[in-house]
Amino acid sequence: MTVEYDFDVIIVGAGLAGSSAALTLAKEGKEVAIIERGQYPGAKNVSGGALYGPVLNKIVPNYWEEDAIERYLTTKKITLLSEKRAMTIDIDLQDFAEPPYNGVTVIRPKFDRWLAQKAEEAGAFILDNTVAEDFIWKDNQIIGIESGEDELKAKLTIIAEGAVTLLAEKAKLAKKPSPSHYAVGMKETYELKKEIIEERFHLNGNEGISNEFLGYTHGIPGGGFFYTNKETLSFGLILNMKKLIQKKIRAIDAFEDFKKHPYIQKLLKDAKMVEYSAHAIPEGGYKHMPKLYGNGVMIAGDAAGMVLNAGLYIEGMNFALESGRLAGLAAKEALTTNDYSAEGTKIYLKLLRDSFVLQDLKRFKRAAKFLERERIFNVYPELLNSLMYQLLHNTGEPRKRIVPTAIKHFLKKGKLFKLMGDAFAALRSI
Ligand SMILES: Cc1cc2nc3c(=O)[nH]c(=O)nc-3n(C[C@H](O)[C@H](O)[C@H](O)COP(=O)(O)OP(=O)(O)OC[C@H]3O[C@@H](n4cnc5c(N)ncnc54)[C@H](O)[C@@H]3O)c2cc1C
Incomplete structure (x- = not known):
């Protein structure tokens, strides 16, 4: 029996990995659909918001000409906090003030919507408010997804569901997650007048700062972040889940204590909190990644554990964008050869190995264990x-x-x- 496919590729999740894959495939003229459970792409997605410009520029060339980003980062501060005291390394890098910009800040609900729209304009089909619940299998190969009573069939499926890997497990690619390999990320957004942001942080025009923090977290491995947007501030704390459980400390209590530090209070002075969100972050690194491809399927972004935590670098968005792009290119290749089995999708692994995605994760494979100290x-x-x-x-x-x-x-x-x-x-x- 031959299968009647609705699409060439179905992508689960309109986050950065999913939309990047969809845009790549749609630009190649492939029939692609993104299934997104949120009301719209990005509705529930959480990030501190610091993203590397060159990676984004590969996916949307000259992205800075559009209204997608908040500020470009020219100042990086790293602050060590102890009781009442703070010591900061302040690095001013005017070299980063030129496009494609080394780092930019983004607000995810706005940014994800923009990126998904790019994929839609290129021809991708977006189904929001829809949850992919399970897969359709034929002869040990995934041939689509189930959502309630509905079925959608595709030659290939890309799982880009983010940190909670329910589908990756159902696809028999990932094991049940353990808290040892996750962190909890909490984020608040604060409103503050543009003029005050620029004056307080010595910014010219659309320049921005990032400030990362170490210490004052009850000894729990993790750290704080603070980024400037146009008229808002992104502030948050990321904490190791296993240590929170071991020390019986609630993440929200550690966050409330962290906010009381005098240095943090000065940063947030007169700013009004307008949003709170929290999300899991996979931190197991290279050693705990799932199998990345199988019969009719590939995994990208957080769902594949592609987050780098090496102390100075804590990043997932660029890994999501790039792995999504590479999954799109691998799918195009498999469609060309008409081989949707693991033999056909294996090319994804090669593309990842040739890119910074697997090279960086492998290079820093001992970092996660080291940072438990x-x-x-x-x-x-x-x-x-x-x-x-x-x-x-x-x-x-x-x-x-x-x-x-x-x-x-x-x-x-x-x-x-x-x-x-x-x-x-x-x-x-x-
Ligand atoms: C507090 C915090 C701060 C962070 N700060 C930074 C930072 O500054 N810089 C950085 O690079 N990284 C940061 N990260 C990490 C970064 O946010 C992630 O690595 C990135 O969002 C991963 O993108 P993704 O597309 O893989 O997953 P997501 O962005 O989580 O997208 C997954 C999408 O899939 C959808 N979905 C899930 N399941 C289903 C389903 N069954 N059916 C349909 N749709 C589904 C979700 O609704 C979502 O839209 C931070 C994370 C947190 C939590």
């Missing part, structure tokens, strides 16, 4: 802040020499050997 999140931020206090505090007494004071400070706190061990582990992992 609680000392990084409580002891060291405190140690450095107290050292700075000691060096800068004027007591009216004669000054002490800087380097011996620093060594004594670390020895007194009994942390020098642990620091050396952690430095060695860091060298191997990040």
